[in-house]
Amino acid sequence: MTTTTGGTRRSAPPAERLPGAWSVGWRQGALEVKQFFRQREQGVFTFAFPVVLLFLFASIFKDDVEGAGITASQLYVAAMIGAGIMSVSFQSLGIAIAMERDEHVLRRLRGTPMPPSAYFLGKVWLVLVTGLLETAVLLAVGATVFDLELPTSPGKWLTFAWIFVLGLTGCALLGVAISSVPRSGRSASSVVVLPFLVLQFVSGVYIAIDTVPDWMLTLGALFPLKWMCQGFRGVFLPESAQALEQAGSWEYGRVALVLAAWCVGGLVLCLGTFRWKSRRDG
Numbered sequence: 001m002t003t004t005t006g007g008t009r010r011s012a013p014p015a016e017r018l019p020g021a022w023s024v025g026w027r028q029g030a031l032e033v034k035q036f037f038r039q040r041e042q043g044v045f046t047f048a049f050p051v052v053l054l055f056l057f058a059s060i061f062k063d064d065v066e067g068a069g070i071t072a073s074q075l076y077v078a079a080m081i082g083a084g085i086m087s088v089s090f091q092s093l094g095i096a097i098a099m100e101r102d103e104h105v106l107r108r109l110r111g112t113p114m115p116p117s118a119y120f121l122g123k124v125w126l127v128l129v130t131g132l133l134e135t136a137v138l139l140a141v142g143a144t145v146f147d148l149e150l151p152t153s154p155g156k157w158l159t160f161a162w163i164f165v166l167g168l169t170g171c172a173l174l175g176v177a178i179s180s181v182p183r184s185g186r187s188a189s190s191v192v193v194l195p196f197l198v199l200q201f202v203s204g205v206y207i208a209i210d211t212v213p214d215w216m217l218t219l220g221a222l223f224p225l226k227w228m229c230q231g232f233r234g235v236f237l238p239e240s241a242q243a244l245e246q247a248g249s250w251e252y253g254r255v256a257l258v259l260a261a262w263c264v265g266g267l268v269l270c271l272g273t274f275r276w277k278s279r280r281d282g
Contacts, residue, residue: 024118029125036126046092046130047137050084054138057206058146065208069240072208077142078236079205082228084138085164086171086196088130093123093175094192101278102185110276120176127172135164148236156235159252163231166259170224173266180273199225210244217246224262231255 037043057080058073065072100106109119142148151157175192182188200206202216203226209217220226233241234250242249 022118022121024114025121026125028114028118028122032122032126033129036130046088047134050080050087050134051137051141053083053206054080054141055145062146065241065244068244069238071147073146074142074148074237075208075233075241075244077138077146077148078233079203079229081135081138081232081236082167082203082225083200083205084134085131085168085228086199086225088134089127089168089171090175090178091192091196092130093127093172094178095188097123097176097179098182098188098192099185101179101275102188104278106276123176124172127168131164131168142236149238151235159231160235163228163235163255163259166256166263167224167228167231170259170262170266173263173270174224177266177269177273180275184278199223202226204229208244209246221258224259227255227258231259 054076058076061072061076063072064070065075068075097106106119110116139148139150143150151160178192178195179188182191199220202212202220203223204212204217204220205225209230212220217226230245230250231252233245234252234255245251
């Protein structure tokens with residue numbers, strides 16, 4: 001477009017190009033992380049809760065596990081890592097997004113030029129940072145207090161990495177999906193915490209997997225937490241501990257298959273259920 005002023009033709013300045021979704025998502029993620037740590041109570045509770053539970057269970061049940069070559073404390077550490085990851089992804093996102101929707105934060109963001117995907121990328125960065133920190137804290141406590149032996153082979157850490165990524169992704173997507181279930185932000189905690197609590201019991205987090213009834217194990221096997229815990233036990237416990245598993249092995253192939261399926265299924269659920277406005281807004 002050109003304009004004429006005093007006989008001189010001048011070109012209008014080009015329209016400024018808006019930043020892309022990745023750039024905005026990175027900035028949104030940095031903002032999410034800053035806001036998370038500014039709320040000290042939330043940060044302390046998020047990181048301290050799994051650690052406190054670990055101390056309680058691992059201190060009460062600390063005898064040697066017969067035929068497994070490990071202590072019950074070490075068994076709890078490996079399982080609690082999976083519960084910690086689900087806590088900072090499924091539980092935290094499910095509650096936080098429901099509250100943001102109820103407070104019209106999502107509706108205001110939807111009315112801005114920000115790409116919708118940037119909002120979810122911001123949540124991904126938040127979950128990744130908190131998930132890594134939570135896992136590091138639990139591993140540090142397990143190694144220093146409960147004699148958990150950290151792997152020395154690259155293969156074990158590679159296995160840990162793909163279980164961590166698939167588990168975190170699947171649980172985060174489920175958190176986004178369940179955020180649409182509560183009718184208000186006030187009810188979000190009740191709606192999200194209850195199924196998470198039940199899953200921890202039927203997935204072998206608080207109760208040794210060889211003492212959980214078969215019907216509970218079958219129920220837990222339908223969800224990602226059981227497979228995350230089983231995979232992490234395979235990473236951090238000796239091969240002799242496989243005897244405690246329902247199938248007598250770590251079943252890495254099935255762990256990968258189930259977690260990947262939940263990533264795909266969680267994405268489908270998110271696309272079909274996510275809303276920018278609360279039900280009361282129509």
